[in-house]
Amino acid sequence: MKSPLIKQDDFWEVEYVNKVIIYKTINELKRYVKGEVVESLVEHYYKSDQLLQKNEPIKQGVLSHQKLIQHIYFVYFDQMSAVNNVRNIAGDLARQARKAKQFKLIVTGAHPLKADTVQQWCEGFYLGDYEYKGYQSEKRPARKAFNLVLDVPKQTDISAAIKRGFVVAKSQNMARDLANTPANYLTPKEFMTMTKKRFSKTGVSIKVYDKKSAKKKGMGAFLAVSQGSSQEPYLLELTLNQSKEAPIVMVGKGVTFDTGGISIKPSHSMSCMKGDMGGAAAVCATMSALEELKVKKHVKALIPLVENMPSANAYKPGDVITAMNKKTIEVINTDAEGRLILADALCLATTFKPKLIIDIATLTGACSVALGNVASAVLGSPQNVVDTILSKQDDVGERLWQLPLYDEYLDYLKSSVADFTNCAENRLAGTSTAAIFLKQFVGESSWVHIDIASTMENKSTKGYQVKGMNGSGTRTLIQAILTTS
Incomplete structure (x- = not known):
């Protein structure tokens, strides 16, 4: 069964948004995406029995609003595999951010993100972005700034988690x-x-x-x-x-x-x-x-x-x-x-x-x-x-x-x-x-x-x-x- 969403290869030329959706149950995920552009995508992955895979997150390209490209990552949260999934996705995205002209990442959850998950995201980004400077004669280009948006409940104080993660x-x-x-x-x-x-x-x-x-x-x-x-x-x-x-x-x-x-x-x-x-x-x-x-x-x-x-x-x-x-x-x-x-x-x-x-x-x-x-x-x-x-x-x-x-x-x-x-x-x-x-x-x-x-x-x-x-x-x-x- 083919994906119901459009893919586009040349996405570095436009604003590039990554959205990561973390979930613990299928019903929780379905409620979260109801009425959204990715609802049909979730149904597709549900029917193909991919949403509860523990080893790798699901990644999908999406084209919407003509000039907005999204990569949607679905992350099934399950103990050790899930903890490292969070860090691993963050690390991969940190390296993608080096290439993009514009880069924005939205991390959200079908359930509200907790402080420990926020810490894991911060750890993964900083660790994944690591490069040993070494002793090469040619200097490497400076890092570009990018936006990281963490979707947490308003009453949650995540400043300590962010600091500890970094x-x-x-x-x-x-x-x-x-x-x-x-x-x-x-x-x-x-x-x-x-x-x-x-x-x-x-x-x-x-x-x-x-x-x-x-x-x-x-x-x-x-x-x-x-x-x-x-x-x-x-x-x-x-x-x-x-x-x-x-x-x-x-x-x-x-x-x-x-x-x-x-x-x-x-x-x-x-x-x-x-x-x-x-x-x-x-x-x-x-x-x-x-x-x-x-x-x-x-x-x-x-x-x-x-x-x-x-x-x-x-x-x-x-x-x-x-x-x-x-x-x-x-x-x-x-x-x-x-x-x-x-x-x-x-x-x-x-x-x-x-x-x-x-x-x-x-x-x-x-x-x-x-x-x-x-x-x-x-x-x-x-x-x-x-x-x-x-x-x-x-x-x-x-x-x-x-x-x-x-x-x-x-x-x-x-x-x-x-x-x-x-x-x-x-x-x-x-x-x-x-x-x-x-x-x-x-x-x-x-x-x-x-x-x-x-x-x-x-x-x-x-x-x-x-x-x-x-x-x-x-x-x-x-x-x-x-x-x-």
Whole structure:
């Protein structure tokens, strides 16, 4: 059956209007469009059983009033698929707006839009419009302004939702920028400099541990990873709202480039390793969002920054190193370096007597093997804090999947010369064995580990996901901080 409405290809030459209609039931949608030009279109899609499809919105071109071109998007709102449908359509439309001479978007609902939907639209627009500026010699044209109209009840105060949406998206784009930056431009020192600049006139304080102060603290694992590089290591301690209240502490892996060290990676596995500081980027961006949203909670962020390089000074397989908590570690593979720098950062986190520690890292290739590129792994203890993180994923739109943290996995890390090894000699349960290793450094603290290796990079552009480093985990961290009491 053909569509009853007229299509026109050359729509960029006239005023271009996009209208998005969000609905929860077919009857609700039919009532909303009754008497409108799209009523027959809704009936057409209803008869062809397309209006309850969950994976993709329905898009249709419409010609009316001679010079007004509309694209009508019908969005069926259904939990996770619907949440990301909102962001995805907004992201696609943001990129369309770059091309149009005139562009107007009307977002409405067969039922009134709520604040959380408004926030998702704002996030999707800002995330979908992202482009890494990079270092190309030719400057790109400036963005054009366009109108965004959100149809909400008059009594609804959406200003907070709009602000939060744009702040959250801007922060994820900050994480994207950091992770997309080539490693010769974003060294550990440059990351430190950029972080200081971002928070220089804010209420966020920064303490820097250099090689000397890290050695004084006994951070042998952190320092071992860095010793093969000519770039100095730094560990940043960021504090928001210092108080006697027990803090929430975030820890983000910051390997600004990872060759694998002496256990060197194959070349095809190395080109994206400028993004091996994705955890650090997400943590830094989250602090930026919390500061801008004027969150009143006591929050700390620990960001260990190193390069992992092979050289005559590099740490080696077979070495035994000592972490800040005096635990000894036999190095089996120097490419299992992220967990070593996190180990000392986690030890430092416990000294603050935190109510919760959340670490985030591009930690294991095994995470991608287990989950593909559609979800990040989450592990931790006790279970109730993991459940809290998992319960927010539908709202956040970042998928998480819990992997097991069985005590038996520690047997995979047995060593005859140290307390344990830095990785298993077999390839079994790689994400879980990495997490059980990290658990040895959090003491009795409540702790959640998020492995974003699987979601660190987008291979193509679609919806609000843009090709390149993803800024993965930023929205999850922001939501976790906001909802932790």
